[in-house]
Amino acid sequence: MRHSFSLSRPRADGPVVLWGGALPSGSLKYLTFARYLAAMPPGSRGLVELSGASSALALDVLGRERGLPTVALTDRAGEAYLRAHGFQGEVRHADSLAKLWEQAQAYEREGWCWPRQLSNTALVACVESWASSLRAHVRERFPLVRRVVCGFGTGATLVGLTRVFSTGGFAVTGLQPAPGQPLPGWRTWEGQNLGPEDLFFAHHQRIPLDTAAPASDCFTALLDWARRQDHPEQVLVIAHNAREPAPVARA
Incomplete structure (x- = not known):
């Protein structure tokens, strides 16, 4: 399946940006979960996930498209x-990941669909389904690009992009938040993982992670990282929920 992507190079000497915010839920998670829910068993009572950012927003939109309620399990900052x-x-x-997990399990026992985004390796294949189309678009429109950077959240996007882009000679890096500088939807591997059950556990020793400089938001962190590279024009920034700015009107 070939997808349409919003891609541009905001500055002539800067990175190319994939603007995920152009999608219906405002993030690339819409593509990932749409593919996952296509195989959802009939009769599900609703959608539930541990998320206070893009995943919950995507499931909310997809749920409304399917006439299903959505529950987000998160903290108060996530709700805001x-x-x-x-x-x-x-x-x-809930005040801990363990308690949020217990709540999700309870919903699942009652017939709700819980994608288990932190541990479900099936989501990687869902990312690959749109990443293959993305690689074709990038090769056609921006042949100089050789590197890809994305924020590190569940790890599904990073692993899926790595599987697709690395076979074409691209290098892929995941970006974590700076210490003490949380960013919505991102996590640090050392401090926030489920151990062997974590989706990213089997990949963490071979897929590189880097740490962002302190930034006000995820998109700024990604752009700053890309612009610090020796050849920023060769970098593709995966901006999960950023929208391309409107052109400035000239008098």
Whole structure:
């Protein structure tokens, strides 16, 4: 399946940007979860996920498209982010990852679809389904690009992109937040993982992770990283939920 992507090079000597915010839920997670939910068993009561950012927003939109309610399990900061970005579903809190996990399990036992984004390796194949089309677009329109950088969240996007792009001679890097500088939807591998059950566990020793400089938001962190490289014009920034700025009108 060939997808349409919003790609541009904002500055002549800078990186190329994939603007994921142009998609229906405002992020690339829409493509990933749309593919995953295509195989969802009939009769699901709703959608539930541990998320306070792009995944919950994508599931909310996809749920409404399918007439299903969505529940986001997160903390109060996550709820504030979701509400500010148009989330219409229910939000439930807990003070630890373990308790959030227990809540999700309870919903799953009651017949809700829980994608288990932190541990479900099937999501990697869902990313590969759109990453293959993306690589073709990049090769056609921006043949100078040789590197790819994306934020490190669940790891599914990073692994899927690596599987597709590395076979074409591209290098792929995952970017973590700076210490003490949390960014919505991102995590640090050393401090926030599920151990052997984690989706990224089997890949963490061979897929490079780097640390972002302190930044106000994810997109700024990605751009700063790309511009610090020796050849920023060779970098593709995977901006999960950024939107391309409108052209400035000239008098």
